[in-house]
Amino acid sequence: MAKKKGQKFEQIIDAAVKVIAENGYHHSQVSKIAREAGVADGTIYLYFKNKEDILISLFEEKMGSFVIRSKERLASETSVEQKLKLLIEMHLKQLEADYDLAIVTQLELRQSNLALRSRINEVLKGYLGLIDSILAEGMEKGFFSPDLDRRMARQVIFGAIDEVVTNWVMKDHKYELVPLADSLNQMLLTGLRKA
Amino acid sequence: MAKKKGQKFEQIIDAAVKVIAENGYHHSQVSKIAREAGVADGTIYLYFKNKEDILISLFEEKMGSFVIRSKERLASETSVEQKLKLLIEMHLKQLEADYDLAIVTQLELRQSNLALRSRINEVLKGYLGLIDSILAEGMEKGFFSPDLDRRMARQVIFGAIDEVVTNWVMKDHKYELVPLADSLNQMLLTGLRKA
Amino acid sequence: MAKKKGQKFEQIIDAAVKVIAENGYHHSQVSKIAREAGVADGTIYLYFKNKEDILISLFEEKMGSFVIRSKERLASETSVEQKLKLLIEMHLKQLEADYDLAIVTQLELRQSNLALRSRINEVLKGYLGLIDSILAEGMEKGFFSPDLDRRMARQVIFGAIDEVVTNWVMKDHKYELVPLADSLNQMLLTGLRKA
Amino acid sequence: MAKKKGQKFEQIIDAAVKVIAENGYHHSQVSKIAREAGVADGTIYLYFKNKEDILISLFEEKMGSFVIRSKERLASETSVEQKLKLLIEMHLKQLEADYDLAIVTQLELRQSNLALRSRINEVLKGYLGLIDSILAEGMEKGFFSPDLDRRMARQVIFGAIDEVVTNWVMKDHKYELVPLADSLNQMLLTGLRKA
DNA sequence: AATGAATGAGTTTTCATTCAT
DNA sequence: GATGAATGAAAACTCATTCAT
Structure with a gap:
């Protein structure tokens, strides 16, 4: 489950800030954040519950x-x-x-x-x-x-x-x-x- | 379209306040507001754009x-x-x-x-x-x-x-x-x- | 019911031709045809079944x-x-x-x-x-x-x-x-x- | 988006032909086509824009x-x-x-x-x-x-x-x-x- | 650990039609 | 005959999440 910390954890956080700032929360699909972070959609769920x-x-x-x-x-x-x-x-x-x-x-x-x-x-x-x-x-x-x-x-x-x-x-x-x-x-x- | 004022207009507004306060905005379906206001779903759209x-x-x-x-x-x-x-x-x-x-x-x-x-x-x-x-x-x-x-x-x-x-x-x-x-x-x- | 003929019957037909030609069938709401014909929506149904x-x-x-x-x-x-x-x-x-x-x-x-x-x-x-x-x-x-x-x-x-x-x-x-x-x-x- | 070709693409096309022929286009809900094709509704949208x-x-x-x-x-x-x-x-x-x-x-x-x-x-x-x-x-x-x-x-x-x-x-x-x-x-x- | 194809629940909105006036 | 406010059924599409590989 959520393995706090790790390089990807940071990557995803930073991608999320960027994507949400640019598109707004409701237009920031998980897949968009994943793409920005350079990981697969599913990977998000190894680091975050939802x-x-x-x-x-x-x-x-x-x-x-x-x-x-x-x-x-x-x-x-x-x-x-x-x-x-x-x-x-x-x-x-x-x-x-x-x-x-x-x-x-x-x-x-x-x-x-x-x-x-x-x-x-x-x-x-x-x-x-x-x-x-x-x-x-x-x-x-x-x-x-x-x-x-x-x-x-x-x-x-x-x-x-x-x-x-x-x-x-x-x-x-x-x-x-x-x-x-x-x-x-x-x-x-x-x-x-x-x- | 939006026929501001009118009894129904007020009815719907008041119903919306109640329903949204109780359920939160995202769980306040239009149909729920309509029911509370005692009007049909479609009637909402005679008074509000969306x-x-x-x-x-x-x-x-x-x-x-x-x-x-x-x-x-x-x-x-x-x-x-x-x-x-x-x-x-x-x-x-x-x-x-x-x-x-x-x-x-x-x-x-x-x-x-x-x-x-x-x-x-x-x-x-x-x-x-x-x-x-x-x-x-x-x-x-x-x-x-x-x-x-x-x-x-x-x-x-x-x-x-x-x-x-x-x-x-x-x-x-x-x-x-x-x-x-x-x-x-x-x-x-x-x-x-x-x- | 459908009272074929009559001035309004023609009016509505002509309005329909114009409105449908301009907007396409699926964007030609009955209300739009009624407006073009200069009659109320309900009047359409005095002359046409549907x-x-x-x-x-x-x-x-x-x-x-x-x-x-x-x-x-x-x-x-x-x-x-x-x-x-x-x-x-x-x-x-x-x-x-x-x-x-x-x-x-x-x-x-x-x-x-x-x-x-x-x-x-x-x-x-x-x-x-x-x-x-x-x-x-x-x-x-x-x-x-x-x-x-x-x-x-x-x-x-x-x-x-x-x-x-x-x-x-x-x-x-x-x-x-x-x-x-x-x-x-x-x-x-x-x-x-x-x- | 539209990933043309692939087994599912063909499946859906064939299901659509069958369902539309049987029910007519306007009565062929996407969910009906999906069911006939044996896929989920959402899958349709991986292969077709709409x-x-x-x-x-x-x-x-x-x-x-x-x-x-x-x-x-x-x-x-x-x-x-x-x-x-x-x-x-x-x-x-x-x-x-x-x-x-x-x-x-x-x-x-x-x-x-x-x-x-x-x-x-x-x-x-x-x-x-x-x-x-x-x-x-x-x-x-x-x-x-x-x-x-x-x-x-x-x-x-x-x-x-x-x-x-x-x-x-x-x-x-x-x-x-x-x-x-x-x-x-x-x-x-x-x-x-x-x- | 990582992937990404597949899933399927969930809701706003339109508009033909009705009917009380 | 004429009106038009009110009705309410009906369906495409999105996207967070899963899981077989």
Whole structure:
């Protein structure tokens, strides 16, 4: 069955990102992905349980490594303010660097059914946990108010970043994304209101 | 063809919301919607161009009337701060009052393909314009900073509200939504950072 | 039920010829014919039993009047040779004068199912009888050989004329049809072989 | 896609001839053809682009091989008169030997739409070319008149044979077809008129 | 491990026809 | 007689998945 890892596993994931970004999820037949990956249709099923499993594996793979990289990078930072800014920057940088991946995560992955979305959320937990730990540290250090609603804060941060990226994708990445990090960070930290 | 309005038009829209919320978009066959609406399958096509058109019409209908109601309500409010709070409240109230509709807009509608999403965005423009006008007024009145990035502010506001609602839906509306409006409004206005 | 004759009956027949010639039989919905005829869909069914009945009635109407006219015209002719030539000429003239009708009889009418084709053949019998009477007279008068196979001769004459007309229609009536009558007549009378 | 040739390709063609002859084109569901061929519905689409493609492929296959056989056979014949007679004989023999095929070519194939008929004519060109070459040779050798209208002669020959076969089919092949070849040939060569 | 030919379930949409007004 | 809104049956085609080689 699914033998995670292996050269072909990566090949298929990468082919899937490309094919789905180009054709959209519903026009990305398994056979098309197989052709792009240079393997036979049946081979897909040696590495993935089914078509959905490609999508979720793709997300796990890309998001997983992103969370690991982010954790490492944030560890070397002491200031809470810097940590949040850095996280936003890394988020934007990762997707700006791989537009195909951005299309898949921001648009195509959402076309999946409810069951799949639950599994996606499972993967997202790692990322949301990262945000949460920054919030917890900030509250402890007195950088954030002690009665901050952490769940809501997490949702606001994620919702805002996500919306910014989605807009960038839907506008055909016509402008640069990473430069927005600072202003987005400020807006989240100090709000819209004039000081 | 599409004879917008008429009793049957409404009947079918309402049936679609119910059926899609219960079964998910991909398991909501036209015949199932027709049965729920108490009309023949073919009748659907006297009022809608195709199955997708039901979905987009549904959104236009519900979102359109929401925007109109919001506009009227906001007009009677003078304070910018109150306006934003009111908008958030109305947004949350509308979806909390109709959980089926919330499921459809937050989950099922997003499973649509790119072409459909473009049309959805078209409808959303009315709502985003509402946010924008509040921001513009706030900047003029000095409530918001004069160098506020309005596009980003709009995305942050919408992304945050949307994420809050989606989480509520995915948590099976186990908690109350409207009470979150105030805290969400505060977070958007003053940010996460301790004053 | 079917109230043959009446102004609307003619209107619908003429609309059908036009619509079918323009759109082809399978794209000529009853509603399209009704619109062209300036009547409601349901009105069609006051004059015709069903859609097929329009087609067969159309053919009966047009072919019937053609056979009557031909009979009258041939009666005033005494020479067998002239009669055959005249029949061919009238056949070609009738269809050259009404290209829409030619499209319908040569192409669209043949797309009908077997049951309908039987009824068409019924109508054709009048025409084939006309050919037959010329052949009988010719044999009696010694113009044709006494051991001529009349059934086959009838098929050869009809098949040849029909094929000539069909070719003309399929070549978008780019050349004139009636001028071919004489040469076609000669070929049928004296054959291909050099005298 | 269309993997022309292969055992299944033939199987499906033969099943289609049988099913269409029995039920008529419009009542020959793809699933019915598949069942008769002993393959799954989907398999049809590995060998044919769509349902129409079965029909046209069937005609190409059967007509194509007939033209090739005819060409070979005619090559060994020197007399023009014999060649024409032989061609007629082979035409009648081929269809008399396969009544199902005759039903399909004479009746069902004509129920196809205009687009398909164009493709059928394309296939027919090979056969008409065969007739044409006999005519050309005959004119050269002085067997036919030098001012014979070749296009019309071709239409007369084809139209006559075709009509004879169609009548035979519509009369439920109650009589023998091949014995008519000689008399048909004579009629085409020397015409109806008494010498 | 890899292949790819074969499978067959599943659904939107059209349009001839009806019938209450 | 005339209307036209409503009906509902009917079928081609796709594509994820399997399994013999």
